[in-house]
Amino acid sequence: MNDKVIVCEELTKQFGDFVAVNHISFDVRKGEIFGFLGANGAGKTTAMRILCGLSYPTSGKATVAGFDVYKQQESIKKNIGYMSQKFSLYENLTVVENIEFFGGVYGLSSAEIRRRSDRLVNKLGLAPEAKKLVGSLPLGWKQKLAFSVAIFHDPQIVFLDEPTGGVDPITRRQFWDMIYEAAAAGITVFVTTHYMDEAEYCNRITVMVDGKVEALDTPGNLKARFRAASMDEVFYQLARGAKRSAD
Amino acid sequence: MRMLRFILKKEFRQIFRDKTILAMMLVMPTVQLIILPLAMNFDVKNVNVAVVDNDHSSWSQQLINKIGASGYFRIVAAAPSFREALEYIEREQADVVLEIPPGFERNLVREGEQHIGVSVDAINGTKAALGGSYLLTVIADFNQHIRLNERGKPVPGKGVNIGITYSNWYNPLAEYRFYVVPAVMVLLLTLIAGFLSALNIVREKEMGTIEQINVTPIKKWQFILGKLIPFWVVGMVVFTLALTVERVVYGIWPVGSFALLYLFAAVYLVALLGFGLLVSTYTDSQLQAMFVAFFFVMIFMLMSGLFTAVDSMPGWAQDIAALTPVTHFVKVVRMIVLKGSTFADVQKEFLYLVAFAVVLNSWAIWNYRKTS
Incomplete structure (x- = not known):
């Protein structure tokens, strides 16, 4: 039981008559890369926002890092990193200033921030841009920076909401290398995407259709079960019946 | 922290x-x-006055001069009739019409009393109220002046004059x-x-x-x-x-x-x-x-x-x-x-x-x- 860092039971979120997340249940194990797949509007982001403590569920149970999503959101927030769909570092601050701010907010000491910041900037090859405003960086670099900031404080879990949207294939590949590195360092990765090639990189995946979990398994098992050659086909078979239009 | x-x-x-x-x-x-x-600026200055002088006497001239010299008024026109003076107000060239009736000087000397007409454009309320009251103050002052100088002594029995001295505290x-x-x-x-x-x-x-x-x-x-x-x-x-x-x-x-x-x-x-x-x-x-x-x-x-x-x-x-x-x-x-x-x-x-x-x-x- 102890290796389950996220536990969801019958989790539901309703906006008026609209059931965005419909009684979903799943567990995420420590250190795994957990993929959350679904078409636009399937409820991925809503579910993720509940798990991050940004949104109250309507019913059901869920714990993240052992903390309850109804009452202990602030404790959850100390233990997770989050990268939203919309780029959300400060564009009018420099690379280093953004790192310093978020590091400080998570309680790292100034010396620790400086040490990690230098290492990170060098690793990303951003040393010449360290004092440039984040707004002036190309999208691919912004995304890599945003991910690095999200795991800067060594969280137990990092939530990534469509982290590679609009990014070129080479950068996407590099991005996934970074995800693997984080997972190898013991950080559980919870990632939503609608790129099926990315789904193949995950240890286990969940396919959400119209707010419900339609399938949950390893990519290999899913392909076998649906007699499909690729995840693309699996997804197509599952999502074909979707009623919700894209948002 | x-x-x-x-x-x-x-x-x-x-x-x-x-x-x-x-x-x-x-x-x-x-x-x-x-x-x-x-x-x-809440001080009302440059109130434009159109004058209708039907008397053309030395006193009416004195009154007009006094108004013009007070610093608050500009005599913009001397109109031959009230109707024509009112046209200045309609064209927004004047704020006030002062009408001095015929026999102004004669009545003042003989009967010690004469009414004059003041018509104010009240679209700009503040300017109208203040301009009107300034004009009345100037006329009252003129009145006092002729009582003393032309008649030699204040007219008794026409009501007692109470002199008021203002002092503005905190903003002298x-x-x-x-x-x-x-x-x-x-x-x-x-x-x-x-x-x-x-x-x-x-x-x-x-x-x-x-x-x-x-x-x-x-x-x-x-x-x-x-x-x-x-x-x-x-x-x-x-x-x-x-x-x-x-x-x-x-x-x-x-x-x-x-x-x-x-x-x-x-x-x-x-x-x-x-x-x-x-x-x-x-x-x-x-x-x-x-x-x-x-x-x-x-x-x-x-x-x-x-x-x-x-x-x-x-x-x-x-x-x-x-x-x-x-x-x-x-x-x-x-x-x-x-x-x-x-x-x-x-x-x-x-x-x-x-x-x-x-x-x-x-x-x-x-x-x-x-x-x-």
Whole structure:
């Protein structure tokens, strides 16, 4: 039981008559890369926002890092990193200033921030841009920076909401290398995407259709079960019946 | 506390990064304080008078000269009839028509009494009322003068004359600038603090950065305080600049204590920034925040006694006025600057402002939701 860092039971979120997340249940194990797949509007982001403590569920149970999503959101927030769909570092601050701010907010000491910041900037090859405003960086670099900031404080879990949207294939590949590195360092990765090639990189995946979990398994098992050659086909078979239009 | 330090560092960096906004925050109020009081001159001057002199006597000429020489009036036309004089008012070339009837001098000498007609364009109420009453004062003075000089002695039995001597306390020359300049200073401080804070949190909502903040362990009060303190510092700098302009341009030097003035400004800014942040937590876009802030700032400006006396408002309006922090602050600023009031005189207002500061900021913290 102890290796389950996220536990969801019958989790539901309703906006008026609209059931965005419909009684979903799943567990995420420590250190795994957990993929959350679904078409636009399937409820991925809503579910993720509940798990991050940004949104109250309507019913059901869920714990993240052992903390309850109804009452202990602030404790959850100390233990997770989050990268939203919309780029959300400060564009009018420099690379280093953004790192310093978020590091400080998570309680790292100034010396620790400086040490990690230098290492990170060098690793990303951003040393010449360290004092440039984040707004002036190309999208691919912004995304890599945003991910690095999200795991800067060594969280137990990092939530990534469509982290590679609009990014070129080479950068996407590099991005996934970074995800693997984080997972190898013991950080559980919870990632939503609608790129099926990315789904193949995950240890286990969940396919959400119209707010419900339609399938949950390893990519290999899913392909076998649906007699499909690729995840693309699996997804197509599952999502074909979707009623919700894209948002 | 460490967390707050990082937040403040970030907020100050963002303020100083945008040099245009920074310059606007400091230059605009200064320029406005130099320009606006000149425009908000409550002294009525240059009242245009069209004269219809049907008498053409030496006395009627004397009266016209006296009016022209008073400094408040410009004789713009001498019309042959009242109807033609009225056309000057219709064309907005004249504000007042003075009609001197035929036999003006004769009747005054023989009967000691003569009515003359004054017609005022009342579209501009203030100018009409004040211009009209100035004109009556000049005529009354002329009246007194001819009684003494032409008749040799005051006319007895026509009612006793009560001479009135005015003395204007706290503003000896009754100069409008002593009334208006402190008000404009308060107005500018209100605009800067109210709008900047109202637009700030909502800007983070628009940019999406608030989401990243909400997913961190930052506490709500730390976030609000992190927004409040930098603008408070800016506000105090603007206040200091405004006091400097008052001194240099208008020669106004507070009679009362500077420390007391700053104490009030400090509390007032906290209250007003709380208002702005509250607006920011309720709105979703900068446009919405702008409209809401504008709605309230208009009420603050027109109901707070900045330009009109709260005492002359109807009861319900006075109640609303008491519910805006601006009312109390502008009152205190005038009292300290012009009258030299001490803390004992203004402690009630101090408590009001502290209450506003506490309520508005607590409300903003309460309404800011990290989890929706």
